Amino acid sequence: MRRQNLPQPWHERVLLDDGRELLLRPIQPQDVEPLRSAFALLTPEEVRMRFLHPMRELTPELAARLCTLDPKREFALVAAEPQPPGQALVGAVARAALDPDGRKAEFAIIVSRLLAGQGLGRHLMKRLIRWARLKRLEALYGDVLEENHAMLTLADALGFRRTHVPGDHGVVRIVLELGPADSASRQGR
Numbered sequence: 309m310r311r312q313n314l315p316q317p318w319h320e321r322v323l324l325d326d327g328r329e330l331l332l333r334p335i336q337p338q339d340v341e342p343l344r345s346a347f348a349l350l351t352p353e354e355v356r357m358r359f360l361h362p363m364r365e366l367t368p369e370l371a372a373r374l375c376t377l378d379p380k381r382e383f384a385l386v387a388a389e390p391q392p393p394g395q396a397l398v399g400a401v402a403r404a405a406l407d408p409d410g411r412k413a414e415f416a417i418i419v420s421r422l423l424a425g426q427g428l429g430r431h432l433m434k435r436l437i438r439w440a441r442l443k444r445l446e447a448l449y450g451d452v453l454e455e456n457h458a459m460l461t462l463a464d465a466l467g468f469r470r471t472h473v474p475g476d477h478g479v480v481r482i483v484l485e486l487g488p489a490d491s492a493s494r495q496g497r
């Protein structure tokens with residue numbers, strides 16, 4: 309994967325090994341329909357890994373909520389075609405939202421199987437970690453099904469530790485404690 313930073317914050321041009329060119333950028337309200345179309349292409353397994361339970365469709369209401377962020381508390385990047393938001397197909401989404409106490413954030417990520425295995429998941433996770441560090445959060449965490457080897461392996465490599473979610477069978481909470489700023493740049497980049 310090759311990357312090039314663009315002038316706008318959190319914008320990058322990415323060239324995958326399969327030749328696809330993507331734009332990494334913050335999610336936009338115009339992404340609602342592309343997000344719903346992308347959801348329709350997911351396998352039930354991908355949906356379950358991402359949402360931890362089956363879901364038949366991404367309703368317009370939920371899609372609108374996922375695409376319209378409170379910038380103080382939420383952050384979400386998409387990997388999309390280079391076309392303008394609304395026209396571009398969306399192939400991956402990584403998001404994080406602050407807990408009510410403002411000290412930790414929960415993340416979720418999905419990379420379409422058509423784009424998987426080329427480093428996009430790892431890179432998007434690093435971007436979420438960078439956002440969390442810029443927010444000076446104590447930790448970034450996510451809930452992952454225990455059979456989700458891909459995500460658990462990726463999380464291990466990024467330094468997350470696995471914890472138990474009381475009462476939630478089959479789910480592992482992965483937590484990255486965010487240390488002081490100098491180790492930040494090592495982990496987050």
Ligand SMILES: CC(C)(COP(=O)(O)OP(=O)(O)OC[C@H]1O[C@@H](n2cnc3c(N)ncnc32)[C@H](O)[C@@H]1OP(=O)(O)O)[C@@H](O)C(=O)NCCC(=O)NCCS
Nearest residue numbers: 357416417418419424425426427428429430458459461462
């Ligand atoms: C987990 C997921 C985000 C990984 O995305 P990706 O773009 O394929 O990941 P990358 O190509 O960056 O791979 C990074 C590392 O993850 C691990 N990994 C990825 N796919 C894997 C697989 N199928 N089996 C085992 N490990 C895997 C590897 O350690 C890999 O590093 P390596 O390439 O050096 O071996 C993606 O598979 C996905 O979206 N899954 C469905 C949704 C989901 O599970 N979300 C997580 C819960 S919120």
